[in-house]
Amino acid sequence: MSEKAGVVEGWVSNVKTVGKITFIEVIDDLSISPVTVVVKRDSVDAETWSKASSMKIGSAVRVEGVFPDIIVSRKGRELQAKAITVLSEPIELPPIDLTGKTPASFDLYVDFRYLALRLPRFRAVFIARAKLVEFTREFFAKNGFLEVHTPKLVGAGAEGGATLFTVDYFGQKAYLSQSPQLYKQMLMCGVPRVFEITPYFRAEKFSTPRHLNESWGLDVEMGFIEDEEDVMKVLEEFIGASINYLRMEVGDMLKTVGLSLIDPPSSIPRITYSEIIDILNSIGYNIQWGEDLDTQAEKSLGEYLSAKGTPIYFITKYPWDAKPFYIMREGDNLSKSFDLDIKGIEVASGGQREHRYHELVQNLKAKGLSLEEFSFYIKAFMYGMPPHGGFGLGLDRLLMTFLGLSNIREVVLFPRDRFRLIP
Template identity: 40%
Template sequence: MTTPETPAQATHALPRTLTRDLGRHDGQQVRLQGFLHARRDLGGVQFAVLRDVSGVAQCVGSGLHLPLPESSIEVTGTVKAHPKAPGGYEIQITDFRVLSAAVQASPLEIPKMEWNVNPETMLDYRYVSLRGLKERATLRVQAELVRAFHEHLNAEGFTEISTPKIVSAGAEGGANLFKLDYFGEQAYLAQSPQLYKQIMVGVFERVYEVAPVYRAEEHATSRHLNEYLSLDVEMGFIDSEEDVMALENRLLVSIMAHLKATCAAEFALLGAALPALPDFIPRIPLMEARELVHREYGHVVGGKDLDPEAERLLCQYYLERHGSDFVFVTKYPRAARPFYAYPEEGGELTRGFDLLFRGIEITSGGQRINEYEMLMDSIRTYKLNPESLAGYSEVFKYGMPPHGGFAIGAERLTARLLGIANVRYARAFPRDRNRLTP
């Protein structure tokens, strides 16, 4: 049974006010609920900084028994304008309640994390570090980015799909597959929804999915995760990969407009700026891109793709010369693309592309093979097992339209948008080569 002294009863006195709305209540009594972000005691006057989902507020009182930081608290008091307080207002406390006390000191000092905490420690104690203002701002930007992704594609007539994450074969071949036992059979975690979203083009013509994908790559870099959120798109009845790039261009313009409207406070808190994004993102074939970075910067690229330094230099060039933070790199060789990439005449190049943003690849995409005989020839060329891909290839016997698509790594895009050096800090609970917890 509740009593008059319990918080459950007291909450009926005033509706809860969020810290971002204090300016609407100047001179009025309000009730705040949140976490004890920081505390100070100055000669009998206590300062309690309360943090809620919308921000922080300075609360001032006397004779208070303040609990440990991160305790859940409730403050009732009068709103007063104060030029030095966060948001320009503070609360003069008339009632202070502890809703749930922290039972031990936090392993991280949340208000000071950015300057005195080891980055690995922030990941070890992610269940606490995520409460930091900058950490949660990062995830809110990502949430709004994904929301804008949904909204724009829905408006363009796309249908959201959900595809299996336990599969019998990899979408892209290779060894970077997580193996698992599936009732005595060999199965894998999906590298990509690629094969399924192509099949679904035969159903809805335009489809997308937002879901995790898994790569068993033993790297430990600032740009890779072994589990990440993939924003996948596939569209039918295209003329060429240009239609796919044009869609991604429109999509990114829409996403950035949405972030400008909804996340100005988060960008300001993080000291980040929205990118220079033209209505027509420039394109350059891969071999010309390699020649450009050699000619302009003396950087020699080996292998079959661009290396990280070449990606950085190419983006620098297009920002300085063309005012774009983005550039499409096109016409990739078959050796650098999966078996389903549509080959150009002559067979050496494909209609595949990457999108680079602020020095890093955030998208791979292109036109796909849609003709059955061409697909089977490609499967053989890549030395893949046709039987393991039969569940995918069979649909191409039944009139698949010309189609293509792309995938965006949500964490990479978020990290580049916000100037975060390590992609692990753009995911709530990252999974990398050495991390399975928390």
């Protein structure tokens, strides 16, 4: 006999009594397949049988028993119950069907996220998210980047004040950081490579499935570069490696819940902004050089390039006028910038930065920004600031595009938009 005594703790997702046997499905651990607890009336005492046959779906239970050699139920794991403890019972009918048979509305799955997490599909997505975050850290730490934490309460925003939440900071006006941009650049005057995993805050009145007012991102900055190509190489390697890691770690789990990962790219093409304009104009758009791409144009571009086998691509050399002050110019009108897009959705944005003090001051002035407000930042460019570059990447957006999901709210536990501050 190789039967092993064991304990299962988790939530009841289904109960069925067939004659003298009750089958209780229990979601335990961080797995997406339930354990089937088998309770035989002839093998347990009357109290245990009564608990089993009157078990409420949604209850938190602890079951002691044995893992049998031969499995009766169709779903992977099985425990023959000896004793059952009901730890907690629903005191009203759960607002979403915990057996997973009847789907609920999108909003109910957000409002009751903790209940949704008992269902395989939601559980799988948030396990994948944790794995992506884990891999991100390991990748950059292994590549010699120092993990840092920069302030979220700041006196100046990287792109001016218009899109910042304001905070009353002991009578002073403070902002919530929309990115570590200024701080990670200042650090380039003291350490060669940094990264940060951090919440971003942005006070814009978005109404799209790809924007939130609070989300988590990865910021990377590296010194002593030749140009922005050095940065793109690191990002390119990260993208491929992270898809491969997720495939290995959670590929099967995702498949079980009907989700599939994007294919890892063998390489990511660099397409210039000018080429992008030509492509768009060749498929019916009429965009002047220098104009920003709107959501519809981005989407069409994504469809066009995906159809050509290129769902992941860099857009390089934007007009400098379309980029923030800290991006280095290339010639008179261009910039050493890039965006990384996946199927028409921008997931990262970066470039080489202007590291030369006088040129940086000129750039600030050209964008109409206050030298006074940014004085703490430009000071860092006076003491041997090396050439550097980096990028900011939306981790939520990255996972959303990796999984082909259409709404960023599917990968954020408690999303924040202007209509949703609770829960």
